[in-house]
Amino acid sequence: MALVSAADPQTSSVSSTSRYCRYHVFLSFRGQDTRKTFTDHLYTALVKAGFRTFRDDDEVERGEGIKPELQKAIKHSRTYVIVFSKNYASSKWCLDELVMILERKRLSADHVVLPVFYDVDPSDLRKQKGSLAEAFARHQKTQPSNKVKEWREALAEVADLAGMVLQNQADGHESKFINKIVQVIGQKLRRRPLSVPHIMIGMHSRVNKLNLWLQDESDDVGILVIYGMSGIGKTTIAKSVYNSNFGRFEGSSFLENIKEVSQPPNGLVQLQTQLLHDILNGRKMKISSVSEGLTEIEDAISSKRVLLVLDDVDHMDQLDAVFQMKDQFYPGSKIIITTRHARLLRAHQVTKVHKVETLHYKDSLELFSWHAFGQDHPVEGYIEYSQKIVDHCGGLPLALKVLGSSMYLGDSIDVWKSALEKLEANPNGEILNKLRVSYDSLQDDHDRNLFLHIACFFIGKDKDYIVNILNECDFYTIFGIENLIDRCLVIIDGLDKVWMHDQIRGMGREIVRLESKKPWKRSRVLRHKDSFKILAEKNVRNMSYMNTYRCFFL
Incomplete structure (x- = not known):
């Protein structure tokens, strides 16, 4: 182990x-x-x-x-x-x-x-x-x-x-x-510190920069946005910053996983109740409605300097109440927001935006090694395949931690080689489930299908080329790509080419693969051998599936 x-x-x-x-x-x-x-x-x-x-x-x-x-x-x-x-x-x-x-x-x-x-x-x-x-x-x-x-x-x-x-x-x-x-x-x-990962490779410099912002001693009510793709470390960074600074404030609250907690009936009321409990130092209050909660919160935040963290914000209504109350916050209070939804915040004034990037290769290899070997570098004999797995992770902390913890020191190199081949064919399930949250949060099937088309067929292609093809397939491609960029699912480089992180691409292709065990029943055919097999069989029934789903062939 x-x-x-x-x-x-x-x-x-x-x-x-x-x-x-x-x-x-x-x-x-x-x-x-x-x-x-x-x-x-x-x-x-x-x-x-x-x-x-x-x-x-x-x-x-x-x-x-x-x-x-x-x-x-x-x-x-x-x-x-x-x-x-x-x-x-x-x-x-x-x-x-x-x-x-x-x-x-x-x-x-x-x-x-x-x-x-x-x-x-x-x-x-x-x-x-x-x-x-x-x-x-x-x-x-x-x-x-x-x-x-x-x-x-x-x-x-x-x-x-x-x-x-x-x-x-x-x-x-x-x-x-x-x-x-x-x-x-x-x-x-x-007021206890939050649990953070024991191993924080590549995170400390980011945390230190945000600490400087929090410790500026100004009387402004500052709002910091931390955004990036799933698994990039937004919550870990926010927790570390919170732990380093909550003692400087008279009240503090870290509302974790707002997207999920706010969904059930009275979810927002539950969040308001926790917020009041935290900043009032454990005093319990019963709230019957969101509007009542807003009144109580306004009263609480107007009398003391507070640190508030809203983690995993996904919808505008989750933010509206906070920004409506901005003028009610006591001078010097600070608000930190983590989100995968960058455009969500464009309509509001923020004082600082921090985009979380993937780890550099050196930090990636070190993070993987701590989880796989319990030290900051690979064990002799495992260096080559450690480097290949790190390349596969693409600097994503989630993937490095999950895959590092799943590899076993003592297994033969053949086992490591086979594990890497399996990963390249079928992404790790734990990573897939966490990355899929961003895909599932897309607003409709139009954007989900657009994402799957790009993941399967258009990585590295010119944006105009993609727009010309997919507009002919009844997509509103320009608008849809903006939505995908907003969710940190795709990026446009300086040459106007469309890219996505390898782990995100793998997640998209795995969604297609899981549609059916039979390639001709999937919405898209990805592998050459599946394409040739379907065409070679000349099966009319199979071809009808292809026409129905407008399959592309690589």
């Missing part, structure tokens, strides 16, 4: 950190200040609320560095509550903890830091005055200058995070303050 290594150099940091969470909360505090008072009460409240919480109960003075068990606890925690007391900065171990916590936070939005200002003000940390100034005066005499600089920068950074101040939020009432902290932690823990 194919192996996948856990040491993939391009593994998403978000997915790796989210797979293992030993603690919900890591408590950082100055023991001599709050261990037996505020922090003890906070710890008890967190545990009572069901959160696995780590605190260091060791009263013994630590050594020169952070203890290994503390390092592990920081690494395997999802949220960090840092209790800032007057003497917090006097402890070099607390400052080292703070530096490590902020390093973990920078890895992904999945790590949440909640500063709690117990008897200090955020401005004290930012300006490092009062008791902090005294503490750093002592550190300056005993610690390396680069270490002190690192601590100062960490304190300034955490002071700018959204935190909780005892005097501001509970008027000094510690019990109320602790209850509010527990509520905030609960809200943050409900």
Whole structure:
């Protein structure tokens, strides 16, 4: 069976950190200040609320560095509550903890830091005055200058995070303050990162570009469209971008597979209910109609900065409500849309469009190798046929993953050769079913038949040549080709020739082959030997089928 290594150099940091969470909360505090008072009460409240919480109960003075068990606890925690007391900065171990916590936070939005200002003000940390100034005066005499600089920068950074101040939020009432902290932690823990593939070859540069757009700090309500053919990685990219950024927003929602979810009765209401549940941090609301849902959503999105992802949008009515509400979104909110239907968005204003292209050959071979061999290159002896299978996939991530996982290390080269020959004759069923979604979504039989004609007979032909022939067969070819381009099923190159991805072409021809086991009963005859066989038999009954379907012969 194919192996996948856990040491993939391009593994998403978000997915790796989210797979293992030993603690919900890591408590950082100055023991001599709050261990037996505020922090003890906070710890008890967190545990009572069901959160696995780590605190260091060791009263013994630590050594020169952070203890290994503390390092592990920081690494395997999802949220960090840092209790800032007057003497917090006097402890070099607390400052080292703070530096490590902020390093973990920078890895992904999945790590949440909640500063709690117990008897200090955020401005004290930012300006490092009062008791902090005294503490750093002592550190300056005993610690390396680069270490002190690192601590100062960490304190300034955490002071700018959204935190909780005892005097501001509970008027000094510690019990109320602790209850509010527990509520905030609960809200943050409900916002979990989405599952993304362990192996992300070729995706990181694309994700990074989109992250820059999301992190521009502008007050504009931005709309990003990610589009491309089926199996190209649109949803994976959108999920990775969402995971890297949802913690920057007050509310977030990823509505997956909208095309399918919206189809059943009340499907749009179901999507609205999920959206409200997500951005209201788990609060349940009952919606009876789409119009009622719109009213509730407008109220929710007008008061907080949100990140909304609409995945696999296929129809205009799925978008209309969102764009009608654009002016209601709180400044700085962002909307990401994934679709196979490029023209769907032309009537609306978007701020950025990202077309997802196929992978380059080097990345394709690496992605296939991880799935087939558990390493970034083919095993000796399998190189030639690995390269041929990669060529067959045409840079489509879906095909590379499916075929890589289906090949077995240890099978003879003859088996690999036979598998490739079978693929060239009959596409893989799993890939076919996922690619066929685009074909099935075409609006009518006219466009479906036009697609099948091009897939079977006109790849690489001049557009005008195709139009002249098929217009004579009662097709509205120019309009139909535009619809196919819109669905990412065909492309027109710079020389005005019509092409489609090899996997899409294979899907179209397989649809024809599956019409019947008997070639003369299919709508089109593709193979030379089938054509000659039908003609050689001179079977009038067979020829009548051919006339009925206007078969073409290659």
